[in-house]
Amino acid sequence: MAGQAWPFRDAVDSFQRIRPLTPAARCSAAIEVLTDIAERRRPAADALKDWGLAHRFAGSGDRAGIASLVYDALRRRSSAAWIMGSDSPRAVLIGALRLQQGLAAASVAALFSGERFAPEPLTDDERARLDTATLQDAPPEVAGDAPAFVLSDLAVTLGDDLIPELKALARRAPLDIRVNTLRGPRDEILPALAAFGAEPTPHAPQGLRIPIGADGRGPALHVEAEFLEGWYEIQDEGSQLAALLAAPQSGETIVDLCAGGGGKTLALAAETGNGAHLIATDGDPRRLAPIHERLRRSGAGAEVRSPRGGRARIDVLEDLDGTVDRVLVDAPCTGSGTWRRNPDAKWRLRPGSLALRTAEQTQVLDRAARLVRPGGRIVYVTCSLLSVENDAAVDGLLSRWRGRFTVIAATEVLAAGPASLREAVRITTHGIQLSPHRTGTDGFYVAVIARNA
Incomplete structure (x- = not known):
């Protein structure tokens, strides 16, 4: 059965309020959530939330266990479908139990027994595939569980490490x-x-x-x-290292241009011992909402400038143009470097959404270019492994502002970080690439560009 109807809501409410769901029952729930994601093309977090609201008898441990099954299935969606010969939610979950959790056919069969609240029993074909199917002849997009249309771009950055890096991106994040x-x-x-x-x-x-x-x-x-x-x-170690490589200095005026919830703002404040004039802003004021409480809790000092809406939108940074020592651009991106944490994002990625992100990167880089003073620096950061969002974005800045900016050598940028990082990172044309396989972090890119005096 591709999508088994959930059997609990009327018949066994009272029973399940007393005892947690069995592992088999969690598999049934995971199939239902995966079916919702596939049919409605919606984020996994939304589908899981709705399932929890509709099945309030499930405790927090049950909901977390179901979420784990769902995210593991999404991490290995292509490879699981390959070995099972089907991309149905049921097949993907069965394949993921083998690939991600290492369960043998007998162990999977014990979960898929058809007994009380369990999914229907394994078919003979499903058992055979669990026993014999392999990824030996699978194409790269299947072996690496990634959208086929981004593989050529990823290969530019990852080279011979393409498949090992993609496999690392399909594992659980620390x-x-x-x-x-x-x-x-x-x-x-x-x-x-x-x-x-x-x-x-x-x-x-x-x-x-x-x-x-x-x-x-x-x-x-x-x-x-x-x-x-x-x-x-x-905060992921990669994000911590990106803030460290920004090399903030006490006494500087520093703008965190895409501050969001403030994770890197707090890291910059700590790195300078609250000695910098730190200004945090974001194009979407809603993303800034958590920063105020985080600043209070941490003791970090930063000025928060929230953009104001309306037709006559005011630039809240206009008074700083040409005066800022360092601008951190933690740019909006596809998040391909965070697929370990957000596996459904890779399957919702489309060429159109990638084009939208690169347009946004152009916009924020040009805004940073107007802010930074002669001799100052732009620190360009993404949580992406795609060269079109990384080196190509820096190329675009250099072309649009011809002769006014120079890329700082990776060796100089890395001098701000720990010695161990220098041997682990991948050096690109303009920057530094962190990645799950090489550095054990999310995939972060860092490039530092100086405005010529």
């Missing part, structure tokens, strides 16, 4: 936090997180990595006292 040095050093907070198995991240000097469970979940760190007191922020 849980990283950045220790807020405005509160104290990393060593001071480490004992408080020892119970969670926290260990220093491989590269970021203020990062800690927390092991995730078999279901892909980490602990609820956002409710811990140390988080509420501003000792740390949840």
Whole structure:
């Protein structure tokens, strides 16, 4: 059955309120959510939220377990469909249980038994495919679980590492936090997180990595006292390193042009010890909403400038044109470097949406170019592995502002980061590429461009 109807809502409400869902019942729920995603072409988070609202008897552990199954299936959607010979939600989940969780056919059959709330039993063909099918002859877009239309672009950046990097992007992401040095050093907070198995991240000097469970979940760190007191922020190590490579200096005027929720704003404030005049803004004022509480909690000092709407929209940075020492452009992008965390995003990516993002990157880079003073620097960052969003965007800036900007050599940019990073990153034409396979982080790109004096 491609999409089995959910059997609980009337018959067994009271039973399921007492006991958590069985693993088999979670598989049934995951198939239902995957069917909703496929039929309505909607984000996984929306489908999971609606499922939870419609099945309130499911506890938080059940909802998290179902979400883990759904996201694992999306991570391996193409390869799972290949080995199962079908792209139905049921087939994709079965294939993902083998590919992502390493379950043998007998273990999958125990979940797909057709018994109480379980999916229908495996067919003979499904059993045979679980036992014998391989990815040996699969094309790159299947072996790497990525949209075919971006492979040629990804190959520009990743070269011979294309398939290993794509496979790394199909794994679960780690849980990283950045220790807020405005509160104290990393060593001071480490004992408080020892119970969670926290260990220093491989590269970021203020990062800690927390092991995730078999279901892909980490602990609820956002409710811990140390988080509420501003000792740390949840932030991928790659994002931490991008802020570090921006090399902010005390005494500078720094604009975080696409600040969003403020993750990198807080990192810049900590790196300068609140010694810089830091200004955070974003083209969408709704994205700035969380920054105020995060600044308060962390003790970070930053001026937040929210754009005002209306027909006569006012540029809230106009008074700074030509005076800013450093502009961080954490540009809107496809997020291809974060597919470990947002696997459904890769399947919703279309050529049109990519073109929209590159147009936005042109716009924010040109805005940064007007802000930065002679001798100042633009730090261009994306969470993308696509060259069209990275080196090509820098090429566009250099072409449009011919003779007025110079790219800073990667060796100089890397000098602001830890020595271990220098051997791990991939150097591109204009910048530095972090990636899951090479650095164990999300896929971040960093380029630094100086305005000529």
